[in-house]
Amino acid sequence: MHRSATLWIIILIAVTFAVSACSSGSPPPNADPPGEPEDIRSPKATVQFKGNRRLNNDLARALGLPGERVCTELGRLPCTSQVHVITLGGVEPYRLGLQRPLAHTSATTPIAVDRVVMFACRERADEDLADPGNALIYAELSITGGRLAVDEPSVANAIDRLYKRGLLRPATAAEVGHLRQLYRDIEATDSQAPARDWAVLACFAVMSSMEQLFY
Amino acid sequence: MTRDSDSTTRRLSRRGFIKGIVAAATAGGVAAGIPTLLRDPRRARAGGDPDRKPTFLVVFATPGGASIIDAMLAIRHSESANFERLNCFPDEEVISVPDSPFRAVDLQRDSIGPIPFPLVTKQSEFVARHKRDMMVVTATTTSLTHSIAQKRSLTGNNAWNGRTLQEAVAIEYGADYPIANTNMGYDGYIESGDDPTVPAWARNEPISQATLWPLGLHSSRGLKDLPDPELIDLARSLRNGKLDPESTFYRTFELSERLQRWRSQRGASQRRIEANDLVSKLNAIPDSPDFPLAEFGFAASPDAARMQQIFPDLLADPLEAQAALAFLLLKYRVSVTVTISPTFASVILPGRQLRTTPLAFDYSHTAHRAAQAAMWKRTMGMADRLIDLLKSEEFEQGQSLWDRTVLYFATDFGRQKQRINAADSFSTSHDVNNGFLVMSPLVNGNRVLGGVDPNTGLTYGFDLKTGQPDVHRTTQEAEVYAGLLQVLGVSTTGSGLPDVPAMRRG
Numbered sequence: 163m164h165r166s167a168t169l170w171i172i173i174l175i176a177v178t179f180a181v182s183a184c185s186s187g188s189p190p191p192n193a194d195p196p197g198e199p200e201d202i203r204s205p206k207a208t209v210q211f212k213g214n215r216r217l218n219n220d221l222a223r224a225l226g227l228p229g230e231r232v233c234t235e236l237g238r239l240p241c242t243s244q245v246h247v248i249t250l251g252g253v254e255p256y257r258l259g260l261q262r263p264l265a266h267t268s269a270t271t272p273i274a275v276d277r278v279v280m281f282a283c284r285e286r287a288d289e290d291l292a293d294p295g296n297a298l299i300y301a302e303l304s305i306t307g308g309r310l311a312v313d314e315p316s317v318a319n320a321i322d323r324l325y326k327r328g329l330l331r332p333a334t335a336a337e338v339g340h341l342r343q344l345y346r347d348i349e350a351t352d353s354q355a356p357a358r359d360w361a362v363l364a365c366f367a368v369m370s371s372m373e374q375l376f377y
Numbered sequence: 378m379t380r381d382s383d384s385t386t387r388r389l390s391r392r393g394f395i396k397g398i399v400a401a402a403t404a405g406g407v408a409a410g411i412p413t414l415l416r417d418p419r420r421a422r423a424g425g426d427p428d429r430k431p432t433f434l435v436v437f438a439t440p441g442g443a444s445i446i447d448a449m450l451a452i453r454h455s456e457s458a459n460f461e462r463l464n465c466f467p468d469e470e471v472i473s474v475p476d477s478p479f480r481a482v483d484l485q486r487d488s489i490g491p492i493p494f495p496l497v498t499k500q501s502e503f504v505a506r507h508k509r510d511m512m513v514v515t516a517t518t519t520s521l522t523h524s525i526a527q528k529r530s531l532t533g534n535n536a537w538n539g540r541t542l543q544e545a546v547a548i549e550y551g552a553d554y555p556i557a558n559t560n561m562g563y564d565g566y567i568e569s570g571d572d573p574t575v576p577a578w579a580r581n582e583p584i585s586q587a588t589l590w591p592l593g594l595h596s597s598r599g600l601k602d603l604p605d606p607e608l609i610d611l612a613r614s615l616r617n618g619k620l621d622p623e624s625t626f627y628r629t630f631e632l633s634e635r636l637q638r639w640r641s642q643r644g645a646s647q648r649r650i651e652a653n654d655l656v657s658k659l660n661a662i663p664d665s666p667d668f669p670l671a672e673f674g675f676a677a678s679p680d681a682a683r684m685q686q687i688f689p690d691l692l693a694d695p696l697e698a699q700a701a702l703a704f705l706l707l708k709y710r711v712s713v714t715v716t717i718s719p720t721f722a723s724v725i726l727p728g729r730q731l732r733t734t735p736l737a738f739d740y741s742h743t744a745h746r747a748a749q750a751a752m753w754k755r756t757m758g759m760a761d762r763l764i765d766l767l768k769s770e771e772f773e774q775g776q777s778l779w780d781r782t783v784l785y786f787a788t789d790f791g792r793q794k795q796r797i798n799a800a801d802s803f804s805t806s807h808d809v810n811n812g813f814l815v816m817s818p819l820v821n822g823n824r825v826l827g828g829v830d831p832n833t834g835l836t837y838g839f840d841l842k843t844g845q846p847d848v849h850r851t852t853q854e855a856e857v858y859a860g861l862l863q864v865l866g867v868s869t870t871g872s873g874l875p876d877v878p879a880m881r882r883g
Contacts, residue, residue, distance in 0.1 A: 202625070207633035235592060235599065236673055246593055248585045257720060258585055259524065259564030266569075267635070268582050269556045272643040273650065276596030276613075280603060288602075340619050347611055348604075359604035363612035371616055372636060373626035 209376040211267050213251035216377075217278065218242040221369060224328040225286040226298045233281035241281065246274040275370055283365035291358055299323045300361050310357035312345045324368045341367070430772075431550035431713050432819065432865045433782040434543060435703060435763070438566040438718035439756055440527065441739030443788040444805075445812035446834055447749035448500060449479040449513050449825065454799075456831040461799040463834050464745070464792075472501040477508040478825045482750060489751050490744020490802060494731045498750045503757040507764065512820040514860065514880065515812040515827030515836035517851035518790050523739070526789040527565025530813075533858025537872045539571030542785070542861055543714040547579035549867045551713040555650045556582045559706055560716040561699045566787065567716070577638050578646065581716070587698035588668075588691065591659035592675060596647070598656050599673045617643060658709045661685065661701045662692060680705060687762055694724055694732055700759050704766045707778055719755065741792050745805040749792070760784060760816065783817040783865055794834030810835045813857060819864050821882050827852060844879030 212220065218241075222229045233241035242250055249270050251263045290297035291305070300320050304311035311317075318338050325333040333341075341364045348363070349356040368374065446452060446464060453468040454460040472481045481500035489496050504511065519534050520526040531541040543558045551557025560567050560581035569580045584590045597603050617640075621627050630636055657676040661684035664670045670677065678684070684705070688697035699717040706712040721739065724732040732755060734740040740748035767779035791811025796803040812827065827839040828846045838850040841860075860877030862869055 202629050203632055204629050205632065207630045207636070209630050209633045209635055211635065211639075235589070236669060239589070245586070245589050248583045249593065254585050257722060258562075258567060258583075259720070260567055260583065260585075264569075264583065266577055266580065267639055267642060268580070269578065269642055269646055270582060270593060270650065272639070272647045273596045274593050277593060277600060280597060280609070281600055284600070284603060336623060337620065340615060344612065344615050348608055351605075351608065353605070353608060359608050362604055363608060366609075367612045367616040367620055371624065372621050372639060373624050376626075376630070376633075376636065376639070 211251055211271075212375055212377060213263060214242040214247055215252065217250060217275070217375070220328075220374070221279065221282045224369065225282050225365070226327075227282060227285055231282075231285055233278040235277075241274070241278050246278070249274045250278075275375060276366075279370040280362070280366050283362050283369060286365060287358060287361035291361060299327065299365070303357070305357045308355040308357055309349065310345055310360060312342050312349075312360075317342060317345075321364065324365060328369050329371070329373050429550065429866075431781065432546070433707055433778065434546045434714040434861075434865055435707075435782060435784045436531070436543060436562070436566070436714070436716040437756065437760060437784060437786050438527070438562050438716060439738055439752065439786055439788040440523065440563050440566065440718060440721060441737040441752070441788075442741065442790050442792050442807060442811070443738050443752065443756065443786065443814075444741070444745075444749050444792040445513060445515070445814070445836065446791075446794070446829060447746070448482060448753050449504065449511070449814065450515075450812060450829045450836065451480045451482050452829065452831045452834065457834075458832050462795055462797070463832070464794050464796055464803075464805070465831075465834075474501060474504045474508055477504065477823050479504045479508055479511060479513070479823075481505075482753070484746075484750055486747055486750070489731060489734060489747040490740070492731060492734070492744075494729045496731075496747055496751055496754075498754040500753060500757060503761055506761070507816060509822045510764075510816050510818055510820070512815045512817075512822055512880065513812050513825045513827075514815060514857055515825070515829070515838060515852055516854065516857050517836070517838075518809045518811065518854050521790060521807040521809060523789050524565035524568075526807075527563075527787070528568050529565075529854055530787040530789065531566065532570055533856075533874075534854040535571070536855035536858045536874060537572070537869070538574070540575055541570035541581075542858065542865075543581060543716060544570050544572065544575045544579050545862055545867050546714045546865055548575065549713075549865075551579060554713055555646075555653055555655065555711050556706075557712055558582060558714050559584055559712045561585075561587055561702070562716040562718040563720040565789075566718050577642070582712075584702070587695065587702040588662050591656060591661075591702070592670075593656075594659065595651050595654075595656040599670075599675045601673065653709070653711075655709065655711060659702060659705045659711070661688075661698075661705060665692075668692075678705060680708070687766065690726060693726055695720070696724070696733070696755070696759055700763045704763060704770075707767065707782070708770050717759075719752075738788070738792075741805045743804060745792060745796075745803050746801060756786065760786075764816070780818050783815065783819060783861065785861060786814040786816075788813065791836075810851075812836050815861065815864075815880070817864065819882055821880055826879055839879060841875060841877045841879055 218232050221232050235241055235245045239245050254260045290300035302316040304314050321338050321341050322333045345360040348360050353359050451471045452465045453471045454465050455468050457463050457465050470484045472483050481504045483499050483501050486496045532539055547557035557579055558581045561584045567583050597609055658678050660678050661681045662668055663685055684701040688701045691697040691701050696719050703715040703717050706715050719733045719737050721736045723735040734748050734751050738752045767782055768777050770778045772778050772781050791808045793805040793808045826844050827837050829836045837848045838852040839846050856875055856877055859874035860880035864881050
């Protein structure tokens, strides 16, 4: 009886090992096939809109601009601290009695964001293109007659700098490809200065992305 | 094939090319499983019938407590056994308006309390002119704290899950409007409601400066030396259609309600605002060294000259700018509800013109009679001009905008009824007992619903169905709220709100 029980235990262990060995050799039927993107969605998905001050500060830092040069309306009115304060999630405790930021972005928030980012990107692009030797982002670009040699590595480097300064990460190959294609699309129009237009708009596309605006 | 046509074949037309790119990017977005940027999901979520004609709501907030017994329900000395201890007026200052239950206070003072500015008011002109569209609803509210009371005047003290009147109107009629609910209010009047089921597009769009706000309604107009708008569209399409949805950030947080709202707002909603050229249509301010509009490429509204004529101080007087913008928002079908309001900041123009007293109606803490008189004058004067404008603008088929508008004078609360020794200048605190002025061709006009006891200064209520005065009841905030929504034709089915036919015309 005792020997019989021992035998059964040995058989059970052997079967367990065998099953285990088989399992490790092939994926379980429900596993994602190799190369398929995994579901990385956060169930909590807690993000916040940056709001007027963070937006201004982050753009100033990313684009190397003094805070007051990030955006003005009519040449003198600060966008994020005066004209679009509430729209961009700020408060107006004294004038409006609005002591808390809006709980939600409003219908005109995306427009205000586009204006602010466009202004700041124009500043950066024009400064870089006017003084390529000291360019912060658009350095070493090969521009002839207003046209950009878009396939040169310097373009990828400029895009990478945009991402690193704005989003604090390198650009992916797909993102570099998309922004190169943006240039080709611009050049295919009758733009008189496609390189400059691209420099402004590539910056705009990245700096007004959700990854830049929410945290 | 000619040389030109050959050239054209090689080089796509700019507009066609860009349209193709934008369409491809949009289609790519759809294929990737993201919401289409062209379809506005409002219709599916709106509660209203899309074919119904809208009724517009203008909330004219009167912060600080607009006391109804300092206007339409004023009491004469000779009518009160307690006139020495009660907020009553010398008989000659209370005007009975012919063929109307309303009274009006016409008075003249050398100063507004300690402020040495002269004051002359003639409420009787306003009341005589508009009495048929005026209705006073007496009420007893529930808070003596400004911001709380202000919000309750809009939610009926959370009568409908915390939904504001403006949100209810926006949901009912505003699905096809670019910015259904615009709000230039103050403190509690500019707050959103608390009903979480109200869709984002029906919540209020706060406006801090009525003069400058329209200039921000286009993402590139007025910014110098930018790429052409068509090229900007290319960049936006790339961002919205590829960079954003493919990013690890978005794929990680795509379940966020905030990001989904952002996608919706940045898609069809944004394009609709820009395509309607609201940046021009709503721009009523004149070109000047302070506002060099032309230099920056801004165009003026076709109505700018008229607005500047009717509101000549709109650059210096925020309430004039608000009233002008309110009219334009309704005229150009941008909003179905607009809120305007003086703030607690005084407005003083050259020539010793005190437009808004410090703390608005709340200056009654210092000088009740003069503060109320000055602020009622301010309120009625602005309402008069706004109503005239709305009457002058056709809605359709011979109806004016005014024929379809309700003007609700929301206020925080009433004021204390007592004074000492028949003083002409006295201070008052807050009191929940008061009443609201509502104006519209749709209301039970030329009526006071309820009444006032001349010996206490306290208002009493009315039968909600017949409108007969009832000295044994007071009107609750929820009843006023329900009655207003019903005047506006907003469906309140399932809300549990009472029926208040007494507030409706006919």
